Amino acid sequence: MDTALPFNNNEPVNQQIYRLMRKDIVECAIAPGKLLSEKDIAARFAVSRQPVREAFIKLAEAGLVQILPQRGTFVMRISAKRVADARFIRQAMECAIARRAALNITERHIMLLEHNLHRQELAAQNQQVREFFSLDDDFHRLLTGIADCPLAWDIIESIKATMDRVRFLSLGQVSPPQSLISQHYKIFDGVKARDADAAEQAMRDHLQELIFSITPISQQNSDWFDDK
Structure with a gap:
């Protein structure tokens, strides 16, 4: 049709x-x-x-x-090298974004982030994987807006497509949504408290999740992956 x-x-x-x-x-x-x-x-x-x-x-x-x-x-096929490179670049950018967001945060920003996190929890509870996946991106996009650097998200969006395939495949036993939500809350707590160091560390820990998930995902879906 x-x-x-x-x-x-x-x-x-x-x-x-x-x-x-x-x-x-x-x-x-x-x-x-x-x-x-x-x-x-x-x-x-x-x-x-x-x-x-x-x-x-x-x-x-x-x-x-x-x-x-x-x-x-x-x-x-999914390139493990391209995934690793995208994660490295994204981590460098988003750690800086988290620091700046912690300095720029307002009450309105806090409300927007809380609303997003609440919707993430509902999507996870209702096993709405695609909805959660979209809300995960929205959370990171919101932080980029709070940091007042929308161009940063355009760049991140342009490099993370291959990384996103692994992220989507991992939304099960490897990286369940509830685990990711907990990581998002740690980022939120650091930003809300205006603690730039805590916000940066929480973001770093969150984006390192992919390092641990790519091996089991590639083993479970070996025909989807390329060694390059």
């Missing part, structure tokens, strides 16, 4: 397709090795092939697909 894109004058069609395809790949709806057809995806979203082709280029830049001339576009 075709899925026409919602009319949105504020976002180019290729960006909308990229965002939806990225979500499908990250959330494992499209498996590694899958051949993506420009024709089929254009039909799915009721658009021409040109914005689909442009979306494929952005997906390739994010490390999610490989475009092979004369052969087609394939969803890439």
